[in-house]
Amino acid sequence: MTQQAAAASRYAESLRLSVAPMMDWTDRHCRVFHRLLAPTARLYTEMVHANAVIHGDRERLLGFDPVEQPLALQLGGSEPTLLAQAARIAQDWGYDEVNLNCGCPSDRVQAGRFGACLMREPALVADCVAAMVAAVDIPVTVKCRLGVDEDNDYEVFASFVDRQAEAGAGMVVVHARNAWLKGLSPKENREVPPLRHDWAYRLKQERPALPVVLNGGLASVEAVQAQDGKVDGVMLGRAAYHDPYLLHRLDTLQAGSPLQSRQDLLRALRPYVEAHLASGAALKHITRHILGLFHGQPGGRAFRQILSEGAHRPGADWALLEQALVVTVREGDRAAA
Known part of the structure; x- marks a missing residue:
């Protein structure tokens, strides 16, 4: 070819x-x-x-x-x-x-x-x-x-x-x-x-x-x-x-590739997020695009709420996304129990 x-x-x-x-x-x-x-x-x-x-x-x-x-x-x-x-x-x-x-x-x-x-x-x-x-x-x-x-x-x-x-x-x-x-x-x-x-x-x-x-x-x-x-x-x-x-x-x-979890996909974004924050930019410019990641899933509403309320605050960083993931996974586990 x-x-x-x-x-x-x-x-x-x-x-x-x-x-x-x-x-x-x-x-x-x-x-x-x-x-x-x-x-x-x-x-x-x-x-x-x-x-x-x-x-x-x-x-x-x-x-x-x-x-x-x-x-x-x-x-x-x-x-x-x-x-x-x-x-x-x-x-x-x-x-x-x-x-x-x-x-x-x-x-x-x-x-x-x-x-x-x-x-x-x-x-x-x-x-x-x-x-x-x-x-x-x-x-x-x-x-x-x-x-x-x-x-x-x-x-x-x-x-x-x-x-x-x-x-x-x-x-x-x-x-x-x-x-x-x-x-x-x-x-x-x-x-x-x-x-x-x-x-x-x-x-x-x-x-x-x-x-x-x-x-x-x-x-x-x-x-x-x-x-x-x-x-x-x-x-x-x-x-x-x-x-x-x-x-x-x-x-x-x-x-024909394997399906990855929502959590793993989000964590793969971490280097980009941290580079963005290191440049002096705000977290909210990225998180607005990921609010729907848990759409239709148990905990999805909590995920959106935590990011929507916290991403615009001064000093917001990757820890906010980890917090959102913890709450979302916890609610998902409750729903599955």
């Missing part, structure tokens, strides 16, 4: 399970924790606008720990030249993929002419994709919805995807809902518009050479396993965040 073929194989394998880019959530602390949980999954940054990449604080916006890789930078924007420049910067920083956001429905995104409203400008999106593809050697991909507002035509959706594939997009992530640009909040846009997984299935069936990853409504092992053979991979959003052990269960099933 050539070096290029091996790289392509690793890339395809990492698409089988990924964690969605989520604003205010998938920062570098979240991604390090998710990498411990899911060594083979592909991780994505929060969306960063191309202008911010070019003119902003790159260490703050783009910095990451090498353990996070394979890692993709999600870009927002609609100016081909600026997106190409931002993609080059991303490649120089060591990212493995650049993903263009064509799915975010927030008012701020609409006002800037990017995100979900780009679904109605397929030619412009194709120009953006082509410019990025010409600028970098790493894969350029697109994350989109099925349509906007009352759009209800599969052929229009498929045509949008085709334009991006023709422009050089190496993969498409389909959030299998419409985006409602008026009347629904971003949170409601993740829950209210009906899911149509069948559109993603049909897209893959009709375009077998195009990698298709499904996003939306996947919140259990059974729901993810039901996608086998229908798409190339699945992308978890809030489910991976609110129930992170689900991510670990899925990764071990796909990789």
Whole structure:
């Protein structure tokens, strides 16, 4: 196998399970924790606008720990030249993929002419994709919805995807809902518009050479396993965040690796936490991402409460997490008795 073929194989394998880019959530602390949980999954940054990449604080916006890789930078924007420049910067920083956001429905995104409203400008999106593809050697991909507002035509959706594939997009992530640009909040846009997984299935069936990853409504092992053979991979959003052990269960099933306990996974994070604290940063910036580790388990509420109440206090350190673990395990043992 050539070096290029091996790289392509690793890339395809990492698409089988990924964690969605989520604003205010998938920062570098979240991604390090998710990498411990899911060594083979592909991780994505929060969306960063191309202008911010070019003119902003790159260490703050783009910095990451090498353990996070394979890692993709999600870009927002609609100016081909600026997106190409931002993609080059991303490649120089060591990212493995650049993903263009064509799915975010927030008012701020609409006002800037990017995100979900780009679904109605397929030619412009194709120009953006082509410019990025010409600028970098790493894969350029697109994350989109099925349509906007009352759009209800599969052929229009498929045509949008085709334009991006023709422009050089190496993969498409389909959030299998419409985006409602008026009347629904971003949170409601993740829950209210009906899911149509069948559109993603049909897209893959009709375009077998195009990698298709499904996003939306996947919140259990059974729901993810039901996608086998229908798409190339699945992308978890809030489910991976609110129930992170689900991510670990899925990764071990796909990789054939042994399941680790929640306690062992958390303790594996200790060196990162202590390095973070040694830099003068606060514990709360990390613990907010691990509150759901014992989701649905006896003691899970106590775990969340101890961290929520204690992590923001001056001097909070690893001892707080050990305290939370002791209480959680004790309650779990009581429940089992």
